[in-house]
Amino acid sequence: MSSNIVLNVDVREGTGKGAARAARREDLVPGVLYGGKQGPVAINLRGNQIRKALLTGQFISHMMELEHEGKRQKVIARDIQFHPVSDAPLHVDLFRVDENTRIDVEVSVHFINEEKSPGLKRGGVLNVVRHVVELNCPAGSIPESIEADLTGLDIGDSIHISAIPLPKGVEPTITDRDFTVATLQGSRAVLTPETEEVEEAPETEVINQKSEDDEE
Numbered sequence: 001m002s003s004n005i006v007l008n009v010d011v012r013e014g015t016g017k018g019a020a021r022a023a024r025r026e027d028l029v030p031g032v033l034y035g036g037k038q039g040p041v042a043i044n045l046r047g048n049q050i051r052k053a054l055l056t057g058q059f060i061s062h063m064m065e066l067e068h069e070g071k072r073q074k075v076i077a078r079d080i081q082f083h084p085v086s087d088a089p090l091h092v093d094l095f096r097v098d099e100n101t102r103i104d105v106e107v108s109v110h111f112i113n114e115e116k117s118p119g120l121k122r123g124g125v126l127n128v129v130r131h132v133v134e135l136n137c138p139a140g141s142i143p144e145s146i147e148a149d150l151t152g153l154d155i156g157d158s159i160h161i162s163a164i165p166l167p168k169g170v171e172p173t174i175t176d177r178d179f180t181v182a183t184l185q186g187s188r189a190v191l192t193p194e195t196e197e198v199e200e201a202p203e204t205e206v207i208n209q210k211s212e213d214d215e216e
Helices: 017-025 047-055 188-215
Strands: 003-013 028-032 041-046 064-069 072-083 087-098 102-112 125-128 134-136 145-149 159-160 180-185
Touching: 003 047, 017 028, 017 064, 028 047, 028 180, 041 047, 064 159
Parallel strands: 003 064, 028 087, 102 145
Antiparallel strands: 003 041, 028 041, 064 072, 072 087, 102 134, 125 180, 159 180
């Protein structure tokens, strides 16, 4: 999915740790631009623009634009490193794309219609196997999320990727099996009454046996 994020970028002359530190002292975030028909290029981005873009929640897995000397290039962020203490962005990897460039991205799974699941109404528990699913998508059509419908699901049922509708042109990267996204399991509270009945019987037999032995 495209965003409205536009980042100004400069080509970084120096490379290595020294050049990166110098860039950060000027509130610049060093990075690398790669992909497409061109080779990798060392770049600097504006620190304030990166921080603002991160606050939108659209920096990762959304198509953005870089602007350099009046020209624009569509990109997608492939990696961003943060300072372990301050959480300040330290380095960014950007990948050149166009609307039809196919890329692999992780997309979150949202579960809907919990109130329409008989299993959940009876006290069942939703066991989420995959909170995110890796999808192969055109760069211009990355979904915000995908939705798994819990309507009609009972205890013991499973949700597989084939049951989740995907946008046109989007497919899971795992294609050799219909993998499980979530299962509906019985909670311990639901099983406890039956378990207690089974456990009581052996104890009664033992007590009765002792009584017969005493009489002998």
